[in-house]
Amino acid sequence: MREAESDVVVVGAGNAGLCAAITAREAGARVEILEKAPFEERGGNSAFTGGLFRFAFDSFEQMKVLLPNYSPAEMDAVEVPPYNARAFADDCEEMTEGLADPTLVDILVKQSFPTMTWLQQHGVQWMLATGRQAFKSGNKFHFFGNLILEANGGGRGLVDALFRTAEKSGVEILYESKATNLKLDDQARVIGLEIQDSSGRRTIRCRSVVLASGGFQANAEMRCRYLGKDWELAKVRGTRFNTGEGIRMALNIGAQSFGHYSSCHAVAWDVQAPPMGDLAVGDGYQKHSYPLGIIVNREGKRFVDEGADFRNYTYAKYGREILKQPARLAFQIFDNKVIRMLRDEYRIRQVTKARANTIEQLADELTIDPQGLRQTIEEYNASVQDGDFNPSVLDGKRTRGITPPKSNWALRIDEPPFEGYAVTCGLTFTFGGLRVDKNAQVLDTEDHPIPGLYAAGELLGGLFYYNYAGGSGLMAGSVFGRIAGASAASRFSNLA
Numbered sequence: 001m002r003e004a005e006s007d008v009v010v011v012g013a014g015n016a017g018l019c020a021a022i023t024a025r026e027a028g029a030r031v032e033i034l035e036k037a038p039f040e041e042r043g044g045n046s047a048f049t050g051g052l053f054r055f056a057f058d059s060f061e062q063m064k065v066l067l068p069n070y071s072p073a074e075m076d077a078v079e080v081p082p083y084n085a086r087a088f089a090d091d092c093e094e095m096t097e098g099l100a101d102p103t104l105v106d107i108l109v110k111q112s113f114p115t116m117t118w119l120q121q122h123g124v125q126w127m128l129a130t131g132r133q134a135f136k137s138g139n140k141f142h143f144f145g146n147l148i149l150e151a152n153g154g155g156r157g158l159v160d161a162l163f164r165t166a167e168k169s170g171v172e173i174l175y176e177s178k179a180t181n182l183k184l185d186d187q188a189r190v191i192g193l194e195i196q197d198s199s200g201r202r203t204i205r206c207r208s209v210v211l212a213s214g215g216f217q218a219n220a221e222m223r224c225r226y227l228g229k230d231w232e233l234a235k236v237r238g239t240r241f242n243t244g245e246g247i248r249m250a251l252n253i254g255a256q257s258f259g260h261y262s263s264c265h266a267v268a269w270d271v272q273a274p275p276m277g278d279l280a281v282g283d284g285y286q287k288h289s290y291p292l293g294i295i296v297n298r299e300g301k302r303f304v305d306e307g308a309d310f311r312n313y314t315y316a317k318y319g320r321e322i323l324k325q326p327a328r329l330a331f332q333i334f335d336n337k338v339i340r341m342l343r344d345e346y347r348i349r350q351v352t353k354a355r356a357n358t359i360e361q362l363a364d365e366l367t368i369d370p371q372g373l374r375q376t377i378e379e380y381n382a383s384v385q386d387g388d389f390n391p392s393v394l395d396g397k398r399t400r401g402i403t404p405p406k407s408n409w410a411l412r413i414d415e416p417p418f419e420g421y422a423v424t425c426g427l428t429f430t431f432g433g434l435r436v437d438k439n440a441q442v443l444d445t446e447d448h449p450i451p452g453l454y455a456a457g458e459l460l461g462g463l464f465y466y467n468y469a470g471g472s473g474l475m476a477g478s479v480f481g482r483i484a485g486a487s488a489a490s491r492f493s494n495l496a
């Protein structure tokens, strides 16, 4: 093993890894990032995102510091309900059936706003997410699901800003360099890594390692092993490089597995999307306007409550329901009343859709059983209750007497033309990972911190179970990335 060239080695150059690297560097450590992808595909899953962040704030007034380039008139054109720390923590608890680790949730929630400010200070520009997260009513945009800000340029803009900051501060980034194993000394301290790059296999030495190499969603064998039957058939929404090595390396040296290994974040994703994400399309294959219509399977049957809650609180679990349908297929059906309200992703070139003037014609074009679809729509239309439709609030305009119900935004599907979109299950990231303490230090199976090993991002277990509140992944990556970077660097300065 050669002498330590770095104090801190970060594995993975996504949002979490970059936040860790910048923080460690600013604390005075020599920092190297190992990134498995080539330069052109850098940025991990984070580069595929819409760049939306969930954070706690007491009032819109408080948030204005994050929007220095907005004029008072632009600020007046939006209605932003407060989302305080309690509300964010409650969402984490409710989404996860009370299983989320309270210590991790507390850190995530409390550090969310300061981390938004930190990201801004490190080159990320924030924008109001009026395009996807608000509906216009009168002359104001009303935000509905507590996701208010997105990074300028989306996920690509986010990581580009962080790469610029990291490079400027002197962080070394090695591309096409895959970490394969952790090295321990005879006191079970992490002292380096085995890596593989174009020159072959070698070992590098360092004083601490931050694992930020994502989940195992791009690894068919691990998907099948942990998530179960048919998950090897799901499409992967993001990077092809998150194949679970970080988790495996840590488990191999005695780290504690933690979190919901048999669950994941998965959404409705265009049926003709490629097997892995395509950076040129990003998150455009997702289809998230289903609360405005209904979802049926190939037999024409509904199988979820499309209006159970705002999209941000249901989309991450409905992909799993789609995977269970015949041929892993589902169809989102809308009528003319709502077509103009569909999100921008419904208007991309790479979309699998049909448009028709009758339900039978639509069914025929989409290969749905026409009788099944007609019957479902007749029963659904007959069950729709009166009430005012308002997509900015849980309007309670619901169905009665059908299963599953549609609990909000139930409008009849009766005005041609009709549109249908064919979707399948798109897997975003896996929930199982490693256990860390409040310093983001990885714990072993006896709950002892493993000297020199830290973790952040998708591979940190314990935050997400069953479901997920939109915008939490990037926020958690940044919050725990910063903590991991600071802890890894402080270990170095303590040793120095």
Ligand SMILES: Cc1cc2nc3c(=O)[nH]c(=O)nc-3n(C[C@H](O)[C@H](O)[C@H](O)COP(=O)(O)OP(=O)(O)OC[C@H]3O[C@@H](n4cnc5c(N)ncnc54)[C@H](O)[C@@H]3O)c2cc1C
Residues within 6 Å of the ligand: 011, 012, 013, 014, 015, 016, 017, 034, 035, 036, 037, 042, 043, 044, 045, 046, 047, 048, 049, 050, 051, 052, 053, 054, 177, 178, 179, 180, 212, 213, 214, 215, 237, 238, 239, 241, 242, 243, 244, 245, 246, 277, 282, 283, 428, 429, 456, 457, 458, 459, 470, 471, 472, 473, 474, 475, 477
């Ligand atoms: C299409 C899409 C849209 C999304 N939209 C949002 C959103 O708007 N808001 C939100 O909060 N979340 C969103 N998410 C989820 C979000 O992407 C993740 O929660 C977050 O980006 C994870 O960050 P990370 O740094 O942990 O992982 P990543 O960004 O995936 O980074 C991990 C990096 O590790 C590298 N790597 C893997 N293995 C190795 C190895 N052995 N050696 C070296 N390097 C390795 C990978 O190449 C990758 O670059 C979205 C995800 C997708 C796919």
